[in-house]
Amino acid sequence: MTPSPERGHSAGSRTITPAWFAPSADRRSLLDRAHRGDIMGALGRVPSGDTGPRRTLRRRITTLLAIAGPGVVVLVADNDAGGISTYAQAGQDYGLRFLWLLLILAGALFVNQEMVGRLGAVTGAGHARLIYERFGRRWGAFALGDLLMVNFLVIVTEFTGIALGLGYFGVSRYLSVPLAALTLIALPVTGSFSRWERAMYVLVAASLAAIPLVVIAGQHRALRAVPAAQFHPPAESTVLVVIALIGTTVAPWQLFFQQSNVVDKRITARWLPYERADTIIGTLLFAVGAVAVLAACALAFSGTVLHGAFLDAGTVADDLRRRAGEWAGAFFAVALINGSVLGAGAVTLSTSYAIGDVAGTRHSLHRPWRAARTFHGSYAAFVALGAAIVLIPGVPLGIVTTGAQVIAGVLLPSALVFLLLLCNDADVLGPRVNPRWLNVIAGSVVAIFLVLSGLLVCGTLFPGLKIGWLVTILPLIGAAVTGGAFGLRLSPARPAGARGVSVAVTSAWTMPSIETLPPPRSSWARTSGLVALRVYLLLATVVVIVKVIRLIVGL
């Protein structure tokens, strides 16, 4: 595969720059030597020197197969325990009404994940470290602390999903949960990136169980031929379902995970087009899985007494068995188990990556247990702790899920603001900063998430609150417009002549060593973004405090 230097020299008098000495292979902010070297994907390998152009279709496909992974894993892992039960709830209670929302969400997800993939490939640094370096220690500690907290709660929900899913097949949770935890801990221990990714791919493939599920549900629906449901749930809870759907789909750990995983997979700026394709494939798989679960539950339950009777993911599996047969229940349970295992693995890894990133310790899936003890140790500890909590009898798992949603609501907008500002930092991304049109889209997306997350926090904490459509739509439109305008002004003023930079220079550009960067330039956009963030966090904190006081007084 590697073009040998001998062949380069034998070309006679012509001087040929050997392709294996391309500068793009050298990212200068790496913290771990294991982040440098050949790309060892589940389905192929790209030697670090092999950066020449891919001229044939066959070469392009083999390269894509080797590089794809981070995007596919993170986006399929998005259909995790929380995701699947929310899709099931939306389908069972509201029919196909929210199908369109999933498609829009898929678009928003792609915009976010493409940005972190780019940050990872170009900078070679993890998301947590970039926040520390560019926004200072306080914001860094805040982002990291919030990530750890919400990840911990999410892991608990994943293990709940595993317990419910395997419980459907009659496996006791005292067997299923420890078994799943041991498997998750064992996967990365040997220090082979490709083996870990292969295991993830098996789970990704099994997540396609949602497709036969929707086919079966559709067949039963056709046989039954019942008129469409007349049942209309109250409007305010509809809004909450919409918000929950968004809240569980777009989660902060995905940003941290994909960026670190891209760095760990040794994907450099040279491979950005392939990494983008990876994210596109992942988005499609996400959309297929999410739409299939929602549609299956809608088709199976609409027009029946079970319409609008969502309890939890476990009862959905039982109800599906009653409505659409043995296989439907089984496929749903398999999708749930898979999503939960994949989610638990990815969420925990995002924690360990972030810790290693900030602490400067070795953190790589290429390293076996002995060579990166903090990394593997923290990973194993978080998995074990999450599993243990699910097994304690009497732990209110409902409160854990609610807490996860609330804290995710607080963290997500901040993560997105940092992401957007980082993607416009010319010192960090050089010629790869966001183009203006992307800033407009991303600005609107971030602003919409800010409003929705705020509503989710309020709605979760105060279930009696009447959040009608008007209360939702008006701020959303306002936010979209403001965010778009903000994005328009966000684009950094490009240095003169930057537009003329050749494609070769752009594709080779890598962030200089992170500590040599000049301090971030203060700009109108940066200041206002951080001010908006402070205001949001202040409001969210006030709401949470009010809720806590109310709880105390109420008791």
Add this chain to the structure above:
Amino acid sequence: MTRPREGLARTGQEGRGARPDEALAERLADTMFALSTPSRVLILGCLLGGPRSVGDITEMLGMEQSAVSHQLRVLREHSLVRAERAGRRRLYAIFDDHVSVLLYAGLRHVDPAWSGPAGAVGPVGEEGLGGAP
């Protein structure tokens, strides 16, 4: 924790020609990786003159304090630097003689005229390089 002494001792006692095995090579490559960033070399260079606090290094190099702390964490992870307490202050020092030898040898390699900081505890020229009979 890696033990940097082991490798050198082994080659010294069990026969000079013994080739390092793969695990040892990996560990050395990790150590060399820690030396592969100019700012970390600069920090080690400050420590050649004796133990220093983060504040001292920040002042000497004009780097951000958070950057210095972060790089010191990386250097500690690779056993190139150790932290010690002097009263209330936390001082960082070169891990052991091997590290200063490594640094001296490397700097001399790229610049034969380089002579080291004044008053430094330089082991070069004596038994430092480990090869003296």
